[in-house]
Amino acid sequence: MKSRHDDLLGYYQTWLTDFTKLLVRQGMCHPQIYTYHRLVVSSLRFPDRAEVAIVPEFLYQLVLPSELLVDDRTCSLEMDRYSLLHHPMLEGVLLSECLRLKQYSLANRLGSLFRHFGNSEIKHKLVMLSWYDLLVSYPALDGIEELKFKASSDLNDWINQRQAENTALTLMMDEYVVLNCPSCLKSFHGGVSAPTRQQTE
Numbered sequence: 001m002k003s004r005h006d007d008l009l010g011y012y013q014t015w016l017t018d019f020t021k022l023l024v025r026q027g028m029c030h031p032q033i034y035t036y037h038r039l040v041v042s043s044l045r046f047p048d049r050a051e052v053a054i055v056p057e058f059l060y061q062l063v064l065p066s067e068l069l070v071d072d073r074t075c076s077l078e079m080d081r082y083s084l085l086h087h088p089m090l091e092g093v094l095l096s097e098c099l100r101l102k103q104y105s106l107a108n109r110l111g112s113l114f115r116h117f118g119n120s121e122i123k124h125k126l127v128m129l130s131w132y133d134l135l136v137s138y139p140a141l142d143g144i145e146e147l148k149f150k151a152s153s154d155l156n157d158w159i160n161q162r163q164a165e166n167t168a169l170t171l172m173m174d175e176y177v178v179l180n181c182p183s184c185l186k187s188f189h190g191g192v193s194a195p196t197r198q199q200t201e
Contacts, residue, residue, distance in 0.1 A: 005041045005052055008077045012054050012093055013039050015084055023088075033179040036172075037089065044097065045137035051075065051101045056090055056131055062168055063135045076100055083107075087114060091127045094134075109145040116148040121177045125159055128173050132166075 117123035
């Protein structure tokens, strides 16, 4: 039976796919990144409650969160177009969903963090860790904005510690960074295939 979130899923998926196509055509992403840009209806777990939300399919399959039975019908089904315009791909979907679900403080903190690191390897990893934490209700997300004040070595240590918690997530994060890295794509265009999750497992 069609849920009231199916149309929202369709809107997000169309936006994400169209944006990805543009980057792939410009040589800014590898075509295999489409694997990471499929979305599903699931739930996000905030400190005070859980909410039905649109999430990345690959993380949903990794976490397999328990189904959320209660749908807060006071929450809007409107995307936040400003987030989607100024924050590309999974980053934009995450911020839009936080705002749609009235998590304004969290959205502001995450937005500030992502802007601080620009289009970098660290930013891509922080986006994925933020999604992951909200799917599993990881408490460390509360202080995540403080990461932008850490020295580079301390920040890298923090990311390495987080990645050490989940090997499968680490492989996905590393592959996603490569698929987003224009300088890494030269070898792929030269005939070397990008790694796939099947190859790395």
